[in-house]
Amino acid sequence: xxxxxxxxxxxxxxxxxxxxxxxxxxxxxxxxxxxxxxxxxxxxxxxxxxxxxxxxxxxxxxxxxxxxxxxxxxxxxxxxxxxxxxxxxxxxxxxxxxxxxxxxxxxxxxxxxxxxxxxxxxxxxxxxxxxxxxxxxxxxxxxxxxxxxxxxxxxxxxxxxxxxxxxxxxxxxxxxxxxxxxxxxxxxxxxxxxxxxxxxxxxxxxxxxxxxxxxxxxxxxxxxxxxxxxxxxxxxxxxxxxxxxxxxxxxxxxxxxxxxxxxxxxxxxxxxxxxxxxxxxxxxxxxxxxxxxxxxxxxxxxxxxxxxxxxxxxxxxxxxxxxxxxx
Amino acid sequence: xxxxxxxxxxxxxxxxxxxxxxxxxxxxxxxxxxxxxxxxxxxxxxxxxxxxxxxxxxxxxxxxxxxxxxxxxxxxxxxxxxxxxxxxxxxxxxxxxxxxxxxxxxxxxxxxxxxxxxxxxxxxxxxxxxxxxxxxxxxxxxxxxxxxxxxxxxxxxxxxxxxxxxxxxxxxxxxxxxxxxxxxxxxxxxxxxxxxxxxxxxxxxxxxxxxxxxxxxxxxxxxxxxxxxxxxxxxxxxxxxxxxxxxxxxxxxxxxxxxxxx
Numbered sequence: 001x002x003x004x005x006x007x008x009x010x011x012x013x014x015x016x017x018x019x020x021x022x023x024x025x026x027x028x029x030x031x032x033x034x035x036x037x038x039x040x041x042x043x044x045x046x047x048x049x050x051x052x053x054x055x056x057x058x059x060x061x062x063x064x065x066x067x068x069x070x071x072x073x074x075x076x077x078x079x080x081x082x083x084x085x086x087x088x089x090x091x092x093x094x095x096x097x098x099x100x101x102x103x104x105x106x107x108x109x110x111x112x113x114x115x116x117x118x119x120x121x122x123x124x125x126x127x128x129x130x131x132x133x134x135x136x137x138x139x140x141x142x143x144x145x146x147x148x149x150x151x152x153x154x155x156x157x158x159x160x161x162x163x164x165x166x167x168x169x170x171x172x173x174x175x176x177x178x179x180x181x182x183x184x185x186x187x188x189x190x191x192x193x194x195x196x197x198x199x200x201x202x203x204x205x206x207x208x209x210x211x212x213x214x215x216x217x218x219x220x221x222x223x224x225x226x227x228x229x230x231x232x233x234x235x236x237x238x239x240x241x242x243x244x245x246x247x248x249x250x251x252x253x254x255x256x257x258x259x260x261x262x263x264x265x266x267x268x269x270x271x272x273x274x275x276x277x278x279x280x281x282x283x284x285x286x287x288x289x290x291x292x293x294x295x296x297x298x299x300x301x302x303x304x305x306x307x308x309x310x311x312x313x314x315x316x317x318x319x320x321x322x323x324x325x326x327x
Numbered sequence: 328x329x330x331x332x333x334x335x336x337x338x339x340x341x342x343x344x345x346x347x348x349x350x351x352x353x354x355x356x357x358x359x360x361x362x363x364x365x366x367x368x369x370x371x372x373x374x375x376x377x378x379x380x381x382x383x384x385x386x387x388x389x390x391x392x393x394x395x396x397x398x399x400x401x402x403x404x405x406x407x408x409x410x411x412x413x414x415x416x417x418x419x420x421x422x423x424x425x426x427x428x429x430x431x432x433x434x435x436x437x438x439x440x441x442x443x444x445x446x447x448x449x450x451x452x453x454x455x456x457x458x459x460x461x462x463x464x465x466x467x468x469x470x471x472x473x474x475x476x477x478x479x480x481x482x483x484x485x486x487x488x489x490x491x492x493x494x495x496x497x498x499x500x501x502x503x504x505x506x507x508x509x510x511x512x513x514x515x516x517x518x519x520x521x522x523x524x525x526x527x528x529x530x531x532x533x534x535x536x537x538x539x540x541x542x543x544x545x546x547x548x549x550x551x552x553x554x555x556x557x558x559x560x561x562x563x564x565x566x567x568x569x570x571x572x573x574x575x576x577x578x579x580x581x582x583x584x585x586x587x588x589x
Contacts, residue, residue: 077423088414105422
């Protein structure tokens with residue numbers, strides 16, 4: 001047996017002619033927070049659905065807690081907890097009843113059932129509201145309840161698919177406190193997808209998937225060395241002319257974004273003074289920063305560049321496909 | 328043991344939801360009651376007796392009980408579509424329980440919540456001049472449950488294949504209403520035009536309504552309300568067997584269909 005809690009080998013998923021997951025392999029160690037990032041439609045959701053036995057892979061193999069996701073579905077399901085990006089609570093039942101339902105279908109022994117439900121509801125600060133119907137909960141309360149539910153059967157692996165999407169920063173922070181506390185206490189492995197780069201920073205390791213293929217897998221620190229340069233953002237009174245100047249004078253291709261130009265240079269501190277003096281276009285505003293995960297992501301997936309290439313018709317198709325896959 | 332608990336949990340959730348939603352119970356018996364009292368009062372005096380001492384309201388009464396059970400169990404079975412729409416189905420599908428037990432639990436839950444609604448109608452019997460002995464009332468319960476299980480499983484089966492709310496509306500209009508109108512709830516099913524006769528006889532609901540009527544109005548071999556299929560007059564047990572076979576097939580199909588969806 002391997003020492004990994006999740007092992008994925010040459011996983012492929014084809015939907016008709018669309019290859020959603022194209023031969024990916026990786027492993028996750030117990031207790032690790034594993035970030036799984038990628039642009040929309042890159043194969044993230046499909047991969048998660050395969051790992052949690054909702055979708056069967058076309059080929060390849062995936063093991064969770066030593067169990068095969070195709071041939072040992074029940075054991076895999078018992079080993080994992082899930083918090084989906086779309087709500088999956090019964091709104092007509094109370095918070096307490098939702099958890100009881102979960103405890104029953106996940107074989108939580110009746111001797112510890114009520115105690116553990118109380119423990120989880122207290123942790124997410126919903127014990128006082130346990131008797132209200134879930135439809136009366138706010139978005140943040142629902143997500144906290146889902147988190148409590150996902151943890152109720154002490155899963156070995158907790159899948160968090162955009163766990164804080166659409167929540168206010170305060171709730172987001174609190175949910176993260178619970179997650180980190182849990183990892184500390186139970187050694188739970190966390191498999192995380194997120195669009196928030198500051199959340200991805202919390203991961204021990206990050207895998208980036210694009211077009212169904214893994215394009216990088218490493219610690220956040222190591223990933224940042226991929227973008228070894230500093231990032232300069234500048235706004236001028238004529239960005240087109242400034243971009244032209246950058247190209248001719250410094251052989252630098254700038255990207256247009258945030259009402260300005262972004263480009264990379266090896267050493268920002270040395271470059272800026274001369275640049276400001278030499279540029280023929282008037283500079284309105286300028287900033288310099290170290291690379292972030294955002295930059296790594298952009299560099300590896302080139303999401304903005306792709307959006308121009310992809311025709312609208314294809315985008316619509318991919319979007320519908322993505323929605324279909326989620327079911 | 329595990330399967331049993333899964334069936335129980337799914338069943339119990341349906342009961343809880345039903346209990347939380349008492350308005351649904353009132354809502355779902357209003358429609359049958361309107362039929363019973365408005366059509367009954369409006370038409371009874373003009374139509375005279377349909378059988379020995381049985382006027383239109385009295386004739387319709389057992390049919391209305393059946394219709395109430397049919398509608399509410401079918402709707403409860405199809406409510407899996409709502410679970411999918413609101414996401415809860417995902418919680419069920421990733422749980423370590425077999426999908427066949429989910430289908431069975433859902434079918435039984437749908438049937439169980441339909442019963443009290445049928446019983447409410449049943450309790451109105453004295454109001455419309457139908458006297459029922461306690462034994463008759465008790466004998467109606469298994470007949471109602473049989474119809475409820477059959478229609479509940481049909482609902483679950485359809486719900487596993489219906490992916491959109493639009494398709495759901497179409498199914499309700501194109502399937503449930505014709506099934507209800509062509510089941511002998513509102514009129515005796517013998518002596519109908521040939522095309523209608525065929526539709527009534529292939530409609531499974533007919534064989535769920537018929538035994539309820541036979542139990543309430545009597546099942547004499549010469550009763551004008553007996554139905555005959557291919558020249559054979561269906562006794563109460565014949566009807567029960569047809570309904571039971573239909574129910575078993577639907578439940579097996581629902582179990583299979585639930586297990587094979589993704």
